[in-house]
Amino acid sequence: MTSLFFASYRDLVGAEEIVLDLPEGSTVSQLVEQVRSRPGADALPEAPAVAVNREYASIDTVLSDGDEVAFIPPVAGG
Amino acid sequence: MTSLFFASYRDLVGAEEIVLDLPEGSTVSQLVEQVRSRPGADALPEAPAVAVNREYASIDTVLSDGDEVAFIPPVAGG
Amino acid sequence: MFCRITSEPIDPHEAAQHVRSDADGAVVLFSGVVRNHDRDRPVVGIRYEAYEEMATQALRVICEEVASEYPIGDIAVVHRVGDLSVGDVSVAIAVAAPHRDAAYKASREVIERLKREVPIWKRERYVDGDEEWLDGTIPGVPGGS
Amino acid sequence: MFCRITSEPIDPHEAAQHVRSDADGAVVLFSGVVRNHDRDRPVVGIRYEAYEEMATQALRVICEEVASEYPIGDIAVVHRVGDLSVGDVSVAIAVAAPHRDAAYKASREVIERLKREVPIWKRERYVDGDEEWLDGTIPGVPGGS
Numbered sequence: 001m002t003s004l005f006f007a008s009y010r011d012l013v014g015a016e017e018i019v020l021d022l023p024e025g026s027t028v029s030q031l032v033e034q035v036r037s038r039p040g041a042d043a044l045p046e047a048p049a050v051a052v053n054r055e056y057a058s059i060d061t062v063l064s065d066g067d068e069v070a071f072i073p074p075v076a077g078g
Numbered sequence: 079m080t081s082l083f084f085a086s087y088r089d090l091v092g093a094e095e096i097v098l099d100l101p102e103g104s105t106v107s108q109l110v111e112q113v114r115s116r117p118g119a120d121a122l123p124e125a126p127a128v129a130v131n132r133e134y135a136s137i138d139t140v141l142s143d144g145d146e147v148a149f150i151p152p153v154a155g156g
Numbered sequence: 157m158f159c160r161i162t163s164e165p166i167d168p169h170e171a172a173q174h175v176r177s178d179a180d181g182a183v184v185l186f187s188g189v190v191r192n193h194d195r196d197r198p199v200v201g202i203r204y205e206a207y208e209e210m211a212t213q214a215l216r217v218i219c220e221e222v223a224s225e226y227p228i229g230d231i232a233v234v235h236r237v238g239d240l241s242v243g244d245v246s247v248a249i250a251v252a253a254p255h256r257d258a259a260y261k262a263s264r265e266v267i268e269r270l271k272r273e274v275p276i277w278k279r280e281r282y283v284d285g286d287e288e289w290l291d292g293t294i295p296g297v298p299g300g301s
Numbered sequence: 302m303f304c305r306i307t308s309e310p311i312d313p314h315e316a317a318q319h320v321r322s323d324a325d326g327a328v329v330l331f332s333g334v335v336r337n338h339d340r341d342r343p344v345v346g347i348r349y350e351a352y353e354e355m356a357t358q359a360l361r362v363i364c365e366e367v368a369s370e371y372p373i374g375d376i377a378v379v380h381r382v383g384d385l386s387v388g389d390v391s392v393a394i395a396v397a398a399p400h401r402d403a404a405y406k407a408s409r410e411v412i413e414r415l416k417r418e419v420p421i422w423k424r425e426r427y428v429d430g431d432e433e434w435l436d437g438t439i440p441g442v443p444g445g446s
Contacts, residue, residue, distance in 0.1 A: 007350050007422035008434040049442050051420070054355035056442045070352055070420070076437030077349070077356075077380060077421030078333050078392055078412060085205050085277035086289040127297050129275070132210040134297045148207055148275070154292030155206070155235060155276030156188050156247055156267060169314045172332075178387050181336035184329065184408075187317075191326035191399060242323050254336060256412060263329075264405055 001063055003035055004070040009048070013041045013071075022063065028052065029059045031069055048072065079141055081113055082148040087126070091119045091149075100141065106130065107137045109147055122149065157223070158232035159215035161208045161276075166234050168248035174232035180252035182259040186267055188247040190240045194290075198283040201241045207275040211235070214274045218266055226262040228253035233266060235276060246278075272296070302368070303377035304360035306353045306421075311379050313393035319377035320397035327401035329408040333392040335385045339435075343428040346386045352420040356380070359419045363411055371407040373398035378411060380421060391423075417441070 001020060005013045013035065020034055028050050036042050047059050049072040056072070063069065079098060083091045091113070098112055106128050114120050125137050127150040134150070141147065158174045168187040175183065190202050219231045229252040236246050249266050253259035270276075272293050281287045303319045313332045320328065335347050364376045374397040381391050394411050398404035415421075417438050426432045 004352070006352055006420065007424070011434075049440050051352070051355055054352075054358055056440060058442060070355065072352070072420050072440060073422060073434070074437030074439045075416070075418065075420055076423050076435045077351070077419050078416040082207065084207055084275065085279070089289075127295050129207070129210055132207075132213055134295060136297060148210065150207070150275050150295060151277060151289070152292030152294045153271070153273065153275055154278050154290045155204070155211075155274045156271040168317070168328075168330075172313070172330075176334075176388075178337040181334050183313075183332040183334060185313075185317075185332070186401070186405075187328040187330070188401070189321075189326050189328060192323040243321075256331070256333070260331075260405065260409055267401060 001031065001065065001067040001069055003031065004068065006070070007073045009044060009071045009073045012043045013038065026063050027059070028057060028061045028063060028069060031063060032059070044071065079109065079143065079145040079147055081109065082146065084148070084151060086151045087122060087149045090121045091116065104141050105137070106135060106139045106141060106147060109141060110137070126150065157216070157219050157230060159212060159219055160234045161206050161211050161237055162234055163236070163238045166236050166245040166248050168245055171232040171234055171248040171250040175230040175250045175252035177229050177252060179254060180229040181254055182256035183250060183252045184259040184263040186249040186263050187245050190242050190244050190246060192242045194280060199242065199280055200283055201239060201281045202246065203239050203279040203281070204237045204246060205277045205279070206235070206237045208237070211274050211276055215270065218269045218273065222262050222265050225265070226253070226258040228258050228262045231262065231266060233270070235270070235274070302361070302364050302375060304357060304364055305379045306351050306356050306382055307379055308381070308383045311381050311390040311393050313390055316377040316379055316393040316395040320375040320395045322374050322397060325374040325397035325399055327399070327404040328395065328397045329404040331394040331408050331412055332390050335387050335389050335391060337387045339425060344387065344425055345428055346384060346426045347391065348384050348424040348426070349382045349391060350422050350424070351380070351382045353382070356419050356421055360415065363414045363418065367407050367410050367414070370410070371398070371403040373403050373407045376407065376411060378415070380415070380419070
């Protein structure tokens with residue numbers, strides 16, 4: 001699955017996109033944990049807002065192969 | 079003093095403007111009475127909204143020579 | 157501040173241009189447009205009439221009072237008179253403010269007061285050839301009931 | 302309904318054109334503009350960034366929900382991304398409705414929800430050369446706290 005990082009989260013992670021292979025049945029929460037183990041990325045919140053396939057999703061959502069998981073910093077449009 | 083009539087009031091009175099000479103010390107109320115005594119004009123309200131010299135004024139306002147008294151039908155701008 | 161009664165077609169975007177400033181992050185532009193129906197009756201147009209000198213003055217007072225009530229930058233109001241067809245703009249109100257809350261509230265206040273206070277009248281023309289002066293609001297008068 | 306994220310300059314009046322209809326007597330057009338200060342700090346510009354595919358979809362959902370909540374004709378929303386300078390329009394929201402009350406309320410609802418829900422971020426650039434991502438709102442997430 002593909003993780004996307006925007007704005008301040010991209011700056012923290014140092015990447016726009018990371019592709020990770022997680023075991024079948026993994027949750028968003030486990031994906032976040034994996035991402036946060038990377039250098040610098042531990043500054044991400046433990047439970048950031050995320051969107052799975054472009055819709056806001058709970059941290060407990062079970063992920064499937066090919067899912068697009070976006071880490072959504074607090075939004076500030078307008 | 080000059081009386082001005084707009085919109086539906088102009089249609090009732092049959093004139094845009096009427097010049098009347100009233101005695102010194104006359105009130106708006108007395109002017110209205112005079113105007114309403116004209117043929118057709120008795121359909122005007124007994125106490126219409128009026129503006130004296132372009133500001134809304136009470137029916138008790140004392141008039142002076144040269145005042146412009148507008149009879150203001152219910153307003154409907156916008 | 158820009159307050160006008162005009163017999164020329166209104167371009168609402170000109171009103172918006174009047175209020176623009178680099179200090180203002182929000183612009184609310186209201187346009188009143190002649191619509192093709194009124195309470196289910198098909199309308200072909202509206203004739204607007206104003207007591208022009210007084211209406212302009214009344215608009216100015218409203219703009220000044222609203223500007224002192226809300227933290228806004230500027231207001232422009234233009235109201236049309238004469239014969240309008242469906243789709244023509246009868247009134248444009250532009251308000252610019254640093255923040256949107258004041259811009260929305262001031263805009264709304266100007267149109268509500270305009271409708272209650274400014275000496276303007278309208279005569280609707282219907283598809284069946286009939287016409288009539290529309291019921292309006294009795295303006296608040298000092299000492300009145 | 303017209304919902305776009307764009308990297309091109311926004312002309313708010315185009316948004317208004319999208320919603321015009323002879324049945325609607327009121328058009329409310331909101332423009333968000335980059336202003337020259339933020340809490341007293343002089344600003345030279347803002348960089349807007351969006352998760353574009355999701356933002357477009359989120360805007361569409363907001364417009365559909367607001368249109369079902371209020372008696373309105375149509376809504377158009379355009380939000381800019383990229384580097385904007387003071388005076389540039391960041392967002393335009395046009396709502397047309399038969400009557401003004403619904404047009405004002407729907408317009409306000411769209412901008413409030415946009416700011417709370419749509420994945421867009423802004424980085425302010427200051428006169429002193431500093432830049433920073435602005436604090437935003439944590440979007441409501443199903444099952445979230």
